[in-house]
Amino acid sequence: MYKIIFNRPIAYKVKHMRVKAPFVAWKRKPGNFVIVISEENGERIPLTIVDSNPNDGTIDLIYQEVGTSTYRMGRKKEGEDIYRIVGPLGKPTHIEKFGTVVAIGGGVGIAPLFPIAKGMMEAGNRVVTILGARTKKLIILEKEMRDISDDLRVWTDDGSYGKKGLVTHALQELIEEGLRPDLVIAIGPTIMMKFVAKMTKENGIKTLVSLNPIMVDGTGMCGACRVIVGGKVKFACVDGPEFDGHLVDYDNLILRLKAYREYERESLERFARFYPQLRSYIFGGEK
Amino acid sequence: MKKSAIHFPEDLKNKLRGRWNEEWRKENRKKMNVKERMSLERTPMLENEPMERIKGFFEVNKGYTPEMALSEARRCMDCPNPTCVLGCPVSIDIPTFIKKIEIGDFLGAVKVIKETNSLPAVCGRVCPQEDQCEGNCIYTKMGKKPVAIGNLERFVADYERTQGAVEVPEIKIKKNKKIAIVGAGPAGLTAAGELAKMGYKVKIFEALHKPGGVLVYGIPEFRLPKAILEKEIDYMKKMGVEIITDFVIGKTATIDELRKEGYEAFFIGSGAGAPWFLGLPGEELNGVYSANEYLTRVNLMKAFKFPEFDTPIPRGKRVAVIGGGNTAMDSVRTAKRLGAEHAMILYRRSRVEMPARIEEAKHAEEEGIEFKFLTNPKRFIGDEDGWVKQVECIRMKLGEPDASGRRRPIPIPGSEHLIDVDIVIIAIGTKPNPLIPNTTPGLELEKWGEIKVNWDTMKTSIPDVFAGGDIARGGATVILAMGDGRKAAHEIDKYLSGE
Ligand SMILES: Cc1cc2nc3c(=O)[nH]c(=O)nc-3n(C[C@H](O)[C@H](O)[C@H](O)COP(=O)(O)OP(=O)(O)OC[C@H]3O[C@@H](n4cnc5c(N)ncnc54)[C@H](O)[C@@H]3O)c2cc1C
Ligand code: FES
Numbered sequence: 001m002y003k004i005i006f007n008r009p010i011a012y013k014v015k016h017m018r019v020k021a022p023f024v025a026w027k028r029k030p031g032n033f034v035i036v037i038s039e040e041n042g043e044r045i046p047l048t049i050v051d052s053n054p055n056d057g058t059i060d061l062i063y064q065e066v067g068t069s070t071y072r073m074g075r076k077k078e079g080e081d082i083y084r085i086v087g088p089l090g091k092p093t094h095i096e097k098f099g100t101v102v103a104i105g106g107g108v109g110i111a112p113l114f115p116i117a118k119g120m121m122e123a124g125n126r127v128v129t130i131l132g133a134r135t136k137k138l139i140i141l142e143k144e145m146r147d148i149s150d151d152l153r154v155w156t157d158d159g160s161y162g163k164k165g166l167v168t169h170a171l172q173e174l175i176e177e178g179l180r181p182d183l184v185i186a187i188g189p190t191i192m193m194k195f196v197a198k199m200t201k202e203n204g205i206k207t208l209v210s211l212n213p214i215m216v217d218g219t220g221m222c223g224a225c226r227v228i229v230g231g232k233v234k235f236a237c238v239d240g241p242e243f244d245g246h247l248v249d250y251d252n253l254i255l256r257l258k259a260y261r262e263y264e265r266e267s268l269e270r271f272a273r274f275y276p277q278l279r280s281y282i283f284g285g286e287k
Numbered sequence: 288m289k290k291s292a293i294h295f296p297e298d299l300k301n302k303l304r305g306r307w308n309e310e311w312r313k314e315n316r317k318k319m320n321v322k323e324r325m326s327l328e329r330t331p332m333l334e335n336e337p338m339e340r341i342k343g344f345f346e347v348n349k350g351y352t353p354e355m356a357l358s359e360a361r362r363c364m365d366c367p368n369p370t371c372v373l374g375c376p377v378s379i380d381i382p383t384f385i386k387k388i389e390i391g392d393f394l395g396a397v398k399v400i401k402e403t404n405s406l407p408a409v410c411g412r413v414c415p416q417e418d419q420c421e422g423n424c425i426y427t428k429m430g431k432k433p434v435a436i437g438n439l440e441r442f443v444a445d446y447e448r449t450q451g452a453v454e455v456p457e458i459k460i461k462k463n464k465k466i467a468i469v470g471a472g473p474a475g476l477t478a479a480g481e482l483a484k485m486g487y488k489v490k491i492f493e494a495l496h497k498p499g500g501v502l503v504y505g506i507p508e509f510r511l512p513k514a515i516l517e518k519e520i521d522y523m524k525k526m527g528v529e530i531i532t533d534f535v536i537g538k539t540a541t542i543d544e545l546r547k548e549g550y551e552a553f554f555i556g557s558g559a560g561a562p563w564f565l566g567l568p569g570e571e572l573n574g575v576y577s578a579n580e581y582l583t584r585v586n587l588m589k590a591f592k593f594p595e596f597d598t599p600i601p602r603g604k605r606v607a608v609i610g611g612g613n614t615a616m617d618s619v620r621t622a623k624r625l626g627a628e629h630a631m632i633l634y635r636r637s638r639v640e641m642p643a644r645i646e647e648a649k650h651a652e653e654e655g656i657e658f659k660f661l662t663n664p665k666r667f668i669g670d671e672d673g674w675v676k677q678v679e680c681i682r683m684k685l686g687e688p689d690a691s692g693r694r695r696p697i698p699i700p701g702s703e704h705l706i707d708v709d710i711v712i713i714a715i716g717t718k719p720n721p722l723i724p725n726t727t728p729g730l731e732l733e734k735w736g737e738i739k740v741n742w743d744t745m746k747t748s749i750p751d752v753f754a755g756g757d758i759a760r761g762g763a764t765v766i767l768a769m770g771d772g773r774k775a776a777h778e779i780d781k782y783l784s785g786e
Contacts, residue, residue, distance in 0.1 A: 263594075
């Protein structure tokens, strides 16, 4: 059992949880993730470790409520427990001084981006950050990102905050301004990473993406997380989750992420029957 | 060939002979002559009806009643040179335990088994007896049905448990030395139990959230009820074994880091957990699973109880399982229980080459599993949503024997054909996970990434690190893993006592 220190909303359906997991906290590096089982009958889901404090033995997780597992987490209060947390898993990000690093975060993908961008800053890189989301309410960690970036730009699809447009437009703008990034790191929806990678490939800019396939064990024993990179099958949980953005087969990942759609809906319906007070929150849409 | 745990030392022979000459044994032999014993029929296992059992995940075998156990025990002729014992990887004194059953001393019988096997309720259910004890039974050699040694083992273990008669040994000497065990599968659990009995402080580090290894995530409920495993694990805990779950060696901490924490010896029993895929086109489609994933979802995550449990598993109507081992049988029978109308085995050789336990293949057949022998997949074909809809297969014929002694399958050109499916499960074996080797400098490996050990001592290339079970053998069996765990425990004791 892993004790929750706090669990609070930071954006629409996005929550920040700090939880005690000393074995994870002391070893964790930027880019690592954990597998979380929130309750005994829960699923094993991967979540990136956004930050950690080895002295207190805590780790920070930021998650979007999208399915039963994350709504279950969302209900939990300070002082309650998470059933299981295992990690740190995955390969940590390779951090060194590259020069100029453009960090692109889309929606809740900003959360896993944060520790990597921070690491890059600490290694002496010039960090230029692009945050994107559908709408203003979905932009998270803006202040934290601003603190570690030399330059930060916000773009929203609907123009409700920052400039109107997609993160690829933002990147285009930077390139047109004459910026020559040594590395681009893009984390967000698969489709976003796909288009960022397409653009950087055309411009010959090395690009890292962090993939989020469905996982079960997170240690290389099941193959649920397999992705195609450079024509080869890789297990994202042990070979990744970060890969060369120019080599990833995004279309396959997009299809694989849809594998359990119907089941996810059925499960969430059932969850909402148990917690009728949450029904409108779950299905009500943004207000 | 890898060396198995069988090595028949002189002292075992003496032990067997000594017991064979005990008065009660002599008396018992006189009760019935050999001819009478030989005239008895093998007592069949009570089983749930196939059409009933495929509706659920309850155990197929119901076990023996005491009367059945008695009558089966009488068949054993109490041979002076019991070759069955030679077939047992941990040299259980089989005739003594069977004769104890015959005289009605069921608890005495379990004690005999437990001298060398700490998980009899498990082994009685999952050992490939036909290749081991029963394969070496005198009856088998005479072309008759062997004494049902596995069924009897299971009977006494279950009897002990249901009578609440399991005794936790009193640990007299406490040794102030810490030992770390990696993995809570049969190898790790056995090593831990043995070392705890010797008085050491033993901690098991297990990556998953439940202990048991393959016994909990792989082998299904209908073959090995999890409640039995939980009892065995409780027993270990009562002996003082501490189990830390959610702890991945190589990630959460490395062996070197544990050494700095004061652990003085290590046993790696991390199994052969990484699945092989076929490397065929279309393997990335949705609906194509490794057996490990499919079985883990169902067994460990209880997806068969979805949506009561959150983890889903698609309930395929046409399920093709590729492979012919126990894992393939477990997968296909699981698919049947999840409602498959056609649950198929695609195997590239023929029936006789199938490595699965005979009982599993028999049960599968009774349950309406379709076997497509001499059939090998070439590629998987998906629909527009990226879900698998067909397997293209090619027919095979058998050629000359290969290195494994089995006849090599050869494709028949032009025999390609399509099989409609909505789920494919790849059950062609597993290999060791490289996580520990990659994070343990100095650990020497074998060809497929198995940890190299000295089979007499289970020592690895690092002096305080021992290993056994599937991580050293590649995919093997529960009993061999246990045997390794036991042997390693005794070697660790020697090592720590400075011998
Ligand atoms: C589906 C299936 C059916 C089978 N049926 C039979 C059968 O009928 N009869 C039979 O005799 N054998 C059978 N086998 C084989 C048998 O289960 C194995 O040989 C046996 O379990 C090996 O035991 P082990 O202790 O070496 O490894 P495992 O049982 O694999 O246990 C290893 C444990 O180590 C843990 N681990 C791995 N890496 C780490 C790490 N880095 N840190 C911490 N923990 C780690 C794993 O999570 C696991 O719990 C079957 C196997 C499968 C997959
Ligand atoms: S999640 Fe199971 S292998 Fe990656």
